[in-house]
Amino acid sequence: MSTTILGYKISAPIMIGPTAMHQLAHPEGEVATARAAAACNTIMILSNMSTCTVEEVASSCNAVRFFQLFVLKRRDISAQIVHRVEKNGYKAIVLTVDTPRLGRREADIKNRMVAPQLRNFEGLLSTEVDTDKGSNLEALVKEIYDTSLSWEDIGWLKSITNLPILIKGVLTHENARKAVEVGVAGIVVSNHGARQLDYTPATISVLEEVVHAVGGRVPVLFDGGVRRGTDVFKALALGAQAVLVGRPVVYGLAANGERGVRRVIEMLKDEFELTMALSGCPSVKDITRSHVTTEFDKPRIIHQMITSFTSQHNDVSERKNRQLLEVVVLWFQSSTSVANANLSVDLSLKFKAKSCPQHQLLLQQFLNLRSRLLRGAAEPLTPQNKPKIS
Numbered sequence: 367m368s369t370t371i372l373g374y375k376i377s378a379p380i381m382i383g384p385t386a387m388h389q390l391a392h393p394e395g396e397v398a399t400a401r402a403a404a405a406c407n408t409i410m411i412l413s414n415m416s417t418c419t420v421e422e423v424a425s426s427c428n429a430v431r432f433f434q435l436f437v438l439k440r441r442d443i444s445a446q447i448v449h450r451v452e453k454n455g456y457k458a459i460v461l462t463v464d465t466p467r468l469g470r471r472e473a474d475i476k477n478r479m480v481a482p483q484l485r486n487f488e489g490l491l492s493t494e495v496d497t498d499k500g501s502n503l504e505a506l507v508k509e510i511y512d513t514s515l516s517w518e519d520i521g522w523l524k525s526i527t528n529l530p531i532l533i534k535g536v537l538t539h540e541n542a543r544k545a546v547e548v549g550v551a552g553i554v555v556s557n558h559g560a561r562q563l564d565y566t567p568a569t570i571s572v573l574e575e576v577v578h579a580v581g582g583r584v585p586v587l588f589d590g591g592v593r594r595g596t597d598v599f600k601a602l603a604l605g606a607q608a609v610l611v612g613r614p615v616v617y618g619l620a621a622n623g624e625r626g627v628r629r630v631i632e633m634l635k636d637e638f639e640l641t642m643a644l645s646g647c648p649s650v651k652d653i654t655r656s657h658v659t660t661e662f663d664k665p666r667i668i669h670q671m672i673t674s675f676t677s678q679h680n681d682v683s684e685r686k687n688r689q690l691l692e693v694v695v696l697w698f699q700s701s702t703s704v705a706n707a708n709l710s711v712d713l714s715l716k717f718k719a720k721s722c723p724q725h726q727l728l729l730q731q732f733l734n735l736r737s738r739l740l741r742g743a744a745e746p747l748t749p750q751n752k753p754k755i756s
């Protein structure tokens with residue numbers, strides 16, 4: 367079950383993701399979480415907005431630690447924090463890019479959320495903000511985070527640290543490619559637990575797109591809704607190298623401190639190990655794409671089924687032909703990839719040979735769909751998915 371992330375061996379591909387302000391959950395805060403990470407032999411990513419300092423967490427245990435960074439308007443202060451992180455043996459910086467401002471968290475506004483002391487900023491930055499109504503955390507973020515963060519800032523970050531930089535908050539193949547281009551050491555597919563922007567896609571639905579774009583050049587990590595060992599397995603089958611766990615860790619911490627966090631990680635590990643065993647995977651390397659099917663596989667599967675059906679039955683009746691075409695139409699109408707549109711064109715050509723009266727119309731529809739997708743450049747063209755007819 368073990369794996370290696372940026373050269374660090376961990377007992378399972380399950381890491382502790384960055385979540386802010388652990389002392390709201392338990393008085394020992396991030397120190398308890400880090401000790402649990404050490405006990406479970408996994409990596410903890412400490413949040414920039416932690417309630418224990420970078421130094422306290424570092425001296426509390428020997429867990430491999432990464433540090434999650436939000437870039438501040440006061441770049442000098444971000445640079446000081448990064449230097450402290452380096453000095454205290456953290457192994458990587460995880461730059462979160464989906465939070466230029468805080469999303470609208472209505473519960474925080476209603477409850478007039480007040481952030482506890484964010485001790486990494488002590489002596490560097492006042493975290494007192496004037497809010498007589500609403501969420502003080504939202505006001506604080508608005509005041510201190512740098513909303514101008516852009517791709518060029520990876521260069522800035524590289525200029526102040528030698529630590530590998532991972533980027534957290536990638537959801538598209540365009541951004542994944544760009545991230546690799548600017549030299550990140552890893553990508554975290556994340557939508558911040560859907561806590562930033564409503565209607566953001568589910569991370570599991572975009573994971574594969576990112577994995578393809580990255581093409582194995584850097585590791586792809588995944589977070590969002592990992593609650594069972596089967597979720598870990600699914601993410602790995604779709605190409606993630608490991609998952610990060612956010613809320614379950616905080617729940618474990620609130621329930622029983624360090625032991626609670628250990629319990630959460632152990633439960634996930636046990637379930638994951640069982641899933642591997644029941645799927646015939648002795649090691650994580652044996653988990654493959656064919657262990658799961660997704661919405662995107664349906665057109666391919668239907669294509670295979672119909673191709674094999676039509677090749678076996680030369681005298682398909684017109685009624686049967688129509689039924690088959692209806693199935694194809696159903697699956698392909700919602701097609702969002704060039705590869706799938708190509709499959710549909712390919713299928714309609716097969717039907718042409720059967721002289722089905724509907725085929726011309728359908729073929730035209732599929733061609734239109736394909737050209738729409740090509741215009742939108744939903745996927746780069748490769749020799750495999752290049753249109754076969756024009």
Ligand SMILES: Cc1cc2nc3c(=O)[nH]c(=O)nc-3n(C[C@H](O)[C@H](O)[C@H](O)COP(=O)(O)O)c2cc1C
Pocket residue numbers: 383384385386413414415434462534556557558559560589590591592610611612613614616
């Ligand atoms: C209470 C809470 C605090 C969070 N704080 C941070 C943070 O400080 N930095 C960050 O990059 N992500 C933060 N996140 C997002 C998580 O890292 C993660 O992306 C998200 O929670 C999805 O994982 P989950 O579904 O396992 O919780 C936070 C999430 C929660 C729930």
